[in-house]
Amino acid sequence: MSQVSRCSPYSLIEVDDALSLALSEASHRELIQVQSKEAFGFVAAENIYAKSPFPPFKASLKDGYAVRHPLSPGKKQLVGTVITGRSKELPQVNSEQAAYITTGAPLPPGADSVIPVEWTAESGDPGFVMISRGTHVSGQEVRQIGSDIPEGELIISDGSHIGVTECALLINCGVERVQVYKRPKVAVFSTGNELVEIGNSLSFGEIYDANRPLVIAALRKMDIEIVDLGIVRDDEVHVREAFERALKLADIIITSGGVSMGSHDYVKKVLERLGKVHFGRVRMKPGKPLTFATVESENSSKRFVVGLPGNPVSCYVCFYLLVVPLIRKLSGYSKPHLPIIEAELLDPIRLDPERPEYHRSILQWNFERHIYQAKSTGDQSSSRLLSATKANALLILPSENKTLERGTLVPAILLECDK
Ligand SMILES: Nc1nc2c(c(=O)[nH]1)N[C@H]1C(S)=C(S)[C@@H](COP(=O)(O)OP(=O)(O)OC[C@H]3O[C@@H](n4cnc5c(N)ncnc54)[C@H](O)[C@@H]3O)O[C@H]1N2
Numbered sequence: 361m362s363q364v365s366r367c368s369p370y371s372l373i374e375v376d377d378a379l380s381l382a383l384s385e386a387s388h389r390e391l392i393q394v395q396s397k398e399a400f401g402f403v404a405a406e407n408i409y410a411k412s413p414f415p416p417f418k419a420s421l422k423d424g425y426a427v428r429h430p431l432s433p434g435k436k437q438l439v440g441t442v443i444t445g446r447s448k449e450l451p452q453v454n455s456e457q458a459a460y461i462t463t464g465a466p467l468p469p470g471a472d473s474v475i476p477v478e479w480t481a482e483s484g485d486p487g488f489v490m491i492s493r494g495t496h497v498s499g500q501e502v503r504q505i506g507s508d509i510p511e512g513e514l515i516i517s518d519g520s521h522i523g524v525t526e527c528a529l530l531i532n533c534g535v536e537r538v539q540v541y542k543r544p545k546v547a548v549f550s551t552g553n554e555l556v557e558i559g560n561s562l563s564f565g566e567i568y569d570a571n572r573p574l575v576i577a578a579l580r581k582m583d584i585e586i587v588d589l590g591i592v593r594d595d596e597v598h599v600r601e602a603f604e605r606a607l608k609l610a611d612i613i614i615t616s617g618g619v620s621m622g623s624h625d626y627v628k629k630v631l632e633r634l635g636k637v638h639f640g641r642v643r644m645k646p647g648k649p650l651t652f653a654t655v656e657s658e659n660s661s662k663r664f665v666v667g668l669p670g671n672p673v674s675c676y677v678c679f680y681l682l683v684v685p686l687i688r689k690l691s692g693y694s695k696p697h698l699p700i701i702e703a704e705l706l707d708p709i710r711l712d713p714e715r716p717e718y719h720r721s722i723l724q725w726n727f728e729r730h731i732y733q734a735k736s737t738g739d740q741s742s743s744r745l746l747s748a749t750k751a752n753a754l755l756i757l758p759s760e761n762k763t764l765e766r767g768t769l770v771p772a773i774l775l776e777c778d779k
């Protein structure tokens with residue numbers, strides 16, 4: 361039997377310190393160019409300015425008649441039609457004339473205003489239109505060139521996420537390609553001799569590997585490229601080989617299991633030999649053996665390793681507390697942390713006297729009182745995945761020897777908003 365250690369060599373550090381340390385290691389980020397239409401989900405790595413004004417021409421805001429201000433009511437001569445996207449040759453309009461125009465079409469020369477169709481009537485003569493209300497100001501019902509977005513306007517700042525509207529805005533302003541932060545590639549493996557891939561039968565003492573699918577699903581939600589390295593046996597040679605393979609294939613390596621005090625917990629030991637273990641114990645519940653290391657790869661670039669604890673809920677909580685901000689930082693986010701709001705407890709909760717707890721809960725908006733209220737997901741055992749299903753927040757509960765009463769306000773980390 362391997363030697364049993366009775367005391368961890370790793371000091372117990374606070375969650376905030378662990379997070380700051382990991383994020384400070386993740387300062388270098390790679391840049392790539394992508395087409396604007398493919399930029400969704402990336403973070404801009406430059407200030408982006410409008411290449412062309414929007415709208416690029418004076419455009420009608422209404423279906424109606426293009427005229428020149430000042431125009432009084434009465435019968436006006438029709439000199440043509442301007443249909444959005446169709447009319448290439450535009451009629452000249454003078455002060456007693458009108459041209460039929462549709463919403464979004466360019467104003468014809470001579471015209472500066474539009475009379476909506478509702479302010480007009482048939483004149484009885486096909487060459488004329490009856491205007492019932494004249495213009496009140498030059499430029500009425502017209503979008504001027506660049507009135508929405510002037511040419512050269514800063515439209516997306518360095519470090520901002522390119523979401524649905526930002527992607528459309530780039531195209532709106534004629535920006536074809538953008539420089540963005542490359543998203544890290546992540547390799548995942550589970551460690552444990554007891555682990556079996558679903559689809560196979562279990563022998564006594566075995567369980568299915570749930571953590572790798574959990575991590576992979578969470579990474580998929582973040583649109584991250586994944587290298588699935590399967591289940592690795594709990595022995596030094598296999599763990600080492602798995603890391604050596606992963607280091608060649610990915611920027612971040614996420615493992616589960618094998619990080620606590622057991623005689624067959626090899627993750628930390630192997631990492632100490634391959635690189636630098638920055639922390640190996642964090643004062644949190646669940647997730648105390650959470651481990652973070654950096655390793656220099658063959659091409660001298662830095663790789664990041666997160667050893668998640670084997671208990672499935674610890675694995676889940678640590679993924680959101682550490683892996684999500686780490687990936688966000690490497691992906692270029694200027695604010696990599698998950699959002700925190702305040703919520704009122706709907707149940708009394710007994711605190712842990714030694715470790716701050718990240719209590720899984722369901723947040724609901726109280727429409728009468730305009731506050732978020734948090735319902736506990738019940739038994740918080742770190743092996744009970746049911747405590748994490750349906751949870752949309754982690755309540756940050758302090759370590760104290762007391763019970764927090766129903767109605768107490770606590771900070772809550774919002775989950776499931778990781779884009
Ligand atoms: N003497 C001590 N023992 C333990 C300590 C400690 O401080 N001193 N810490 C405990 C805490 S806290 C945790 S959390 C666990 C984590 O340990 P490991 O990361 O080494 O995880 P394992 O021992 O490999 O597994 C723990 C538990 O989780 C199950 N497991 C593991 N991997 C998976 C998986 N991929 N899918 C589903 N379930 C998994 C495993 O079978 C065990 O039941 O250590 C405590 N021990």
Ligand code: MOO
Pocket residue numbers: 644645646647648649669671674742743
């Ligand atoms: O802290 Mo461990 O994560 O209780 O289960």
